[in-house]
Amino acid sequence: MTVSKVCQDAAEASAVVTQLTTEQKDRLLLDMASAIEQHQDAIIEANARDVAAAREAGVSATLVDRLTMTERRMAGLTRAIRTIVDLPDPVGQVVNGWTRPNGLLIERVREPLGVVAVIYEARPNVTAEVAALCLKSGNCAVLRGSSMAMETNRAIMAALDTAIAEHPDVPAAAVQLIDDPSREAALELMRAKGYVDLLVPRGGAELIASVEQNATVPTVIDGAGNCHLYIDGTADRDIATAVTVNAKTSRPSVCNAIETLLVHRDLAADWLPGVLDALAEAGVEIRGCAAVREVWPKAVAAREEDWGTEYLDLVLAVRVVADADEAIAHIRRWGTSNAEGIVARDIDIARRFVRQVDSGSVFVNTSTRYSDGGEFGYGVEIGVSTQKLHVRGPMGLEALTTVKNVVWGTGQTRVVA
Incomplete structure (x- = not known):
């Protein structure tokens, strides 16, 4: 037929x-x-x-x-x-x-x-x-x-x-x-x-x-999932570690897994090496900016194209940023409007992130892996819309x-x- x-x-x-x-x-x-x-x-x-x-x-x-x-x-x-x-x-x-x-x-x-x-x-x-x-x-x-x-x-x-x-x-x-x-x-x-x-x-x-x-x-359009997680300087560190590892490693082949981790510079020296060790133990290859490689020398040098890549694999691009504004600017440049996340205890920073990030779903203090029709209570999803008309998200x-x-x-x- x-x-x-x-x-x-x-x-x-x-x-x-x-x-x-x-x-x-x-x-x-x-x-x-x-x-x-x-x-x-x-x-x-x-x-x-x-x-x-x-x-x-x-x-x-x-x-x-x-x-x-x-x-x-x-x-x-x-x-x-x-x-x-x-x-x-x-x-x-x-x-x-x-x-x-x-x-x-x-x-x-x-x-x-x-x-x-x-x-x-x-x-x-x-x-x-x-x-x-x-x-x-x-x-x-x-x-x-x-x-x-x-x-x-x-x-x-x-x-x-x-x-x-x-x-x-x-x-x-x-x-x-x-x-x-x-x-x-x-x-x-x-x-x-x-x-x-x-x-x-x-x-x-x-x-x-x-x-x-x-x-x-x-x-x-059910588009690409170049998803980001931003760890703010006010983040609860235990929550930040758990969310980061889950968002990358629980099932890296799906579109709601994070591909880029953005970390506030206040956490670069003491928190970041530990979470990168945990990711590496799970088999994740780290591609980092210069600031990341300074505190964790095992990282591969990130190239410009890494920030725009949906790996769908155990690979993670990591960048140290000055603050939430720089993180939001990075997501605006490289995000695909699928799912983005923030870990922060400062509610004003979290709310500003939610308002300013252009995405179908934004997650606060939880994993982007919840961007899913079943998890949203839809049973299943026909797709995840990365456009704005006539529907958005799962x-x-x-x-x-x-x-x-x-x-x-x-x-x-x-x-x-």
């Missing part, structure tokens, strides 16, 4: 999916979670083939980690789908309302976008997570994964298809997987104007650039809806002045 036909079928199916009741959607999601559990062995076997092929092709350890589906990650996937079932259905929610002097009642009501498409790389869990988010929010899902995860994606989609087939009130085209990994197929999806209501790319710089240059459908159910103005009257007619 061509990409155009997939999108056309999704657009037609959306007329039905947008009208599904909360009960219908929740029953389907529960059956999807059960189907994934029932097909778990087949999914893990398919994933093993993808992982083996990726390793043979010399794919980086970071991408292999993203690709791998263990029993633990499978359990997390089904748990996330069931969490979505427990979340309030955004469709039909009255966001606000007011009465005009002429008696008209104006309501702003949430409704589905229609057809949501996602292009994603190496993350087979996205196949099920996006399907669940889209269905709960009344949308059809068009999924286009990469060749690296194709076997796993097909196995997950086969499980989802069995669940959907048990619900005659849900069109088969409610969730579709495009199994053509070619660039031409991706371009066709980017240009499916009139059928696709929102496209979310989840991948590297090359994919994002292609979408920005070629897409004619509305997009929300994207949950509400991000997949729009607002309709509903006006209630009692026969009022407008008088032309």
Whole structure:
């Protein structure tokens, strides 16, 4: 089936999916979670083939980690789908309302976008997570994964298809997987104007650039995560150490891990060497400025490009700064509006940092690793928006809806002045 036909079928199916009741959607999601559990062995076997092929092709350890589906990650996937079932259905929610002097009642009501498409790389869990988010929010899902995860994606989609087939009130085209990994197929999806209501790319710089240059459908960019953590001179040192180590080492291959550590000069001599020792023990390569290398000579000299690199690996750029203002200026220059953090006991400094840092999520005295739809209470996320329209930060159910103005009257007619 061509990409155009997939999108056309999704657009037609959306007329039905947008009208599904909360009960219908929740029953389907529960059956999807059960189907994934029932097909778990087949999914893990398919994933093993993808992982083996990726390793043979010399794919980086970071991408292999993203690709791998263990029993633990499978359990997390089904748990996330069931969490979505427990979340309030955004469709039909009255966001606000007011009465005009002429008696008209104006309501702003949430409704589905229609057809949501996602292009994603190496993350087979996205196949099920996006399907669940889209269905709960009344949308059809068009999924286009990469060749690296194709076997796993097909196995997950086969499980989802069995669940959907048990619900005659849900069109088969409610969730579709495009199994053509070619660039031409991706371009066709980017240009499916009139059928696709929102496209979310989840991948590297090359994919994002292609979408920005070629897409004619509305997009929300899930961009790079060059995340920073600033340790202020007023920071609690134990908290600063714990947050720094967690934000870098708990899972370095994801976009909410920090790539640059900015440290107030008052902490350079006595606190910084200890935390760099702890990071080095965890296998982190330190690339530091001259002030960092002066107090910790084992650091590699940081180059200009290090400040703008999303390593997605056990590598950390470290810079000593004069104060919060210099840290904020650095983030403005190099940040990607994904997630930024500060550790500080001075509440005024923390508040100024929050106000002035341009990012979808800002963390105070806690790890940037919490920049995640599940941690925010969204169940899962369809992506992390690094732009400002129409949504920002981790994207949950509400991000997949729009607002309709509903006006209630009692026969009022407008008088032309």
